[in-house]
Amino acid sequence: MDSHNKALGSKKFLYFPLDKEGQEQMQQSRDERELPRDVLDKLLKTLGREALREKTPSLQELEQALQGIMSQQEQQEQESKQQPGSQTGSKGNIGDDFGMPLVRQLINKGYLKDSPKWLSTKGFNMIGGKILSDVMKALKAGEYGMHETHDIGSGSVVLDTSKKYEPGDDIRLLNVPKSLLNTVQRMSKDGSELKVPLQINVEDFEEYETMQDVRVAVVYCIDLSSTMRYSSMYGDMSRIEAAKRALWSLYLLNRKFFPSDSVYIVGFGALASKVASNDIPYLKTFEPGSDFLHYTNYQAAFRLASKMLQKNGALNKRIVLVTDGHPSACFIDEKSEQDKILSQRPYSHFYTPDRQTLDTVKHENSMSLDIASGELVYLCYRYRQVDQYIGERTIVEAKKVHSLNIDIDTIMISEEDSLLGYVNEMEKYVKGRSYYINPADIDRVLLTDYLNSKKQKTIRARSQW
Structure with missing residues (x-):
């Protein structure tokens, strides 16, 4: 009996590890042939589009979206053949043909992870690189004379x-x-x-x-007010989705061609927060009604961005404001300011976020709101015009930033050109530039602006020698 058990134990020890290894080898071989390159490219493109949505889909919803794309491809292939007498029926989930669900395959290949923020670092870089490639092709990248194969000497591109x-x-x-x-x-x-x-x-x-290669530090401040979720007149992307796509490609451009530069992202509504690069696709606007964070406070963006830039040793520093409207909020730094406003407009509204709101935003939006720059916010939205107090305080703040040798430029992504009036006035005080653009063009505009800015900084640096 003992001898029999020993034999079984010996067989188990020798047999199962080999069988498991064989299965792993077979699985690895099958994974290599599971997704052809053209299919993988199409799936990655779908991942990018889904990641940019205002409401990030779950992995289950993502699987359904991927299956839908694959079904469309299969249908197109069948229609192109159109062989008389051929029978086509439902084949079930496309992933079944490859041995496992598509999401699971992409997790195994390192593009996804089992998380609410399901893009892995590999997936983020791969998809962002594809977006960048598409934008650069549209820009005819050769005109900018860029490639990443040579790097001679220190600070020379x-x-x-x-x-x-x-x-x-x-x-x-x-x-x-x-x-x-x-x-x-x-x-x-x-x-x-x-x-x-x-x-x-x-x-x-x-x-x-x-x-x-003159070092440049840029903070892109993206407006997260509630109006940014509106769809543009052109294309099927909302303003916030178009802006996120642009920032995603811009971040990859920075890493790929100008790694010595520093690019930061700030998201702002009534308050502002620094945004991690890998969280760019998951940015979402502040919900109106539940609190008052959905207002637009340029001042909050300027204060946080300038603090970040003052810690950076770059020679040239710049803030680029990406917004779809004029400011509708500002900080109240002194009690006397609040009293003055109330004496003139008794029904004025002021807002200070409570701890629960701060914790909720941190948990759901992955944003730590900057309350060190100011806690009490004066709110006043006026249709197609800026409240006088808010307008004045915003321009004062812009002047302070400009006095620190930080440039400020503004990109307006709105179909309402009347909103550009205030921005033009503000930029006049800080000698900055303002652009009024179609939201669908923001990716090309941001990249062109960044590249042209690099050329200008280089010319300035050469003239100093």
Whole structure:
């Protein structure tokens, strides 16, 4: 009996580990062939669209969305074939054809995680990179002369464009293909015989142009007031979804091409909060009615952003305000200010968030609201106009920020061009720029603005030498 048990134990020890290893190998092999590249690309595109929604879907809802996309693809393939007499029936969930649900496959491949914020770091970077690629193609990225393959010296970025080589320059910057082409063209023009080895002259040399990589720190302040959830007149994305998509691609642009720069995100309503980069897709607007955070307080954004930038050692500092309307709130720093407003308008409304509200926002929105910059908020929304007190306090705050050598630019994403009047007035005081754009164009506008700003900063830096 003991011998029999020993034999069984020996068989169990030798057999099951091998069987499990074999299963893992088979599973790994099956995973490799589960999702073709074109299918994976389509699923990742769907993940990006779903992540940007105002209400982030659960993993179960995400599975349904992915299945819907796959079903559409299968239907399109069947319609393209249209073979007479062919029978097509329901095949159930597409994921069954690959051995497991699509969400589970994407979790196994590292794009998703089992969490309410289901994008993994790999998924965030991969999808953001695809969004960036789409935007750059629309911008004809070659016009900006960017690539990420060369990095010569400290603080120097190599461009795709080239110029005539100057003796004494770094030979590593030599554009060999262009230099050889110059040699061939010169010899052909002179009537010389083309033969190998080519007789190259120094005049044939061309070198890649370089750009001094001046460190820039930028805070993008995104308006989370309730009106940002409205759909734009163009496209199927809301203002907040379009803004999040733009910030997502901009963050990847920064990491990919300008890693020495610092890009921060601040979300603001009546109060402001710093936003982690990986939380960009999950940003959502403040709900009206439950509290008063859905108002628009430029002052809150300016104060938090300036504090963040003062801690950064970059030479050039900048705030970019992304909003769809004029300010409707500001801080009350002195009790006398509140008394003055109440004496003129007894029915004025003031707001201070309680601890429960702060905890709820931290839990549901992953935002730690900045109450150190101010707690008591004066609220006053006026249709198509700015309350005089709020307007004045906002401009005073902008001037303070500008005195710290921080530039302020504003991007208005609204179809109501009358709202641009106040922003233009504010920017006049701080010598900033304001843009009025179609919300559907915000991704291209933000990237173009960032790249053009980099060029301007480089020119300024060169002129200082």
